[in-house]
Amino acid sequence: MSVTESAPKGVIPAHLLRGQKALVTGANSGIGMATAIGLGRAGADVVVNYVAGREDAEKVVEEITSLGVRAAAYEADVSQEDQVVAMMDWMVREFGTIDILVANAGLQRDATIMEMTLAQWQKVLDVNLTGQFLCAREATKEFVRRGVVPEVSRAAGKIICMSSVHQIIPWSGHVNYASSKGGVLMMMQTLAQELAPKKIRVNAVAPGAIRTPINRSAWETPEAERDLLQLIPYGRVGDPEDVAHAVVALASDLLDYVVGATLYVDGGMTLFPGFATGG
Ligand code: BGC
Secondary structure, rough: OOOOOOOOOOOOOOOOOOOEEEEEOOOOOOHHHHHHHHHOOOOOEEEEEEOOOHHHHHHHHHHHHHHOOOOEEEEOOOHHHHHHHHHHHHHHHOOOOOOEEOOOOOOOOOOOOOOOHHHHHHHHHHHHHHHHHHHHHHHHHHHHHHHHOOOOOOOOOOEEEEOOOHHHHOOOHHHHHHHHHHHHHHHHHHHHHHHHHEEEEEEEEEEOOOOOOHHHHOOOOHHHHHHHHHHOOOOOOEEEEHHHHHHHHHHOOOOOOOOOEEEEEEHHHHHOHHOOOOO
């Protein structure tokens, strides 16, 4: 198996999420883009949220529409309460409701602690953690208002938080990012506990090293990729589709009894690979 081998793209059952309405935040690039397309392949209608990069968002919409489902792009900054409220109102008006929220939008602003500005700390917490909170809150209101529609899904709603292996792996030089993802873990579990009685399933996907713009420097040269592979027992850098497949599965009734779980999609990065040869 080559280390650059891609994940298969055509394996999603086409009717798995038929009739469901999904919102993916940060869906104009990377993991969000692949996830939005994956949900479309599974038969869901998809709102493609973005904060900058309308053209890319429109391309994602075009690709999803070509699959025979509905899609639309919507610009909103997930860290801004009024914009999230307006986005959810718009989605309910235009698409009728929401069944699946993928709280994916996230960013890095890397610096060591002595170099890190308050603005860098705050920005990452605002988008990665507060953004997920705001989207989860607004989606929950609609899930509760509408309740379970058995022909559509056994659950009243599904929230999938995009986390990271760094929700449990400390990461020097990235204290803002690791803290935000640690927060996502506890937010996800707490919401899962709070919302399960309302038949809302909250879970997380925690990607490891996935080939996307956020970590380009970690894989773009052969030397960087070789170093990165030291951390990945499975021997390849992940593709956005690897993550999309996990999200589609978690959103579907196939995993209806999965509540408050984190699905690590990391090629074994969380298995302490340094201990493979020592300890
Ligand atoms: C980060 C990437 C990093 C990966 C594994 C992700 O959450 O966004 O930059 O390569 O974790 O360390």
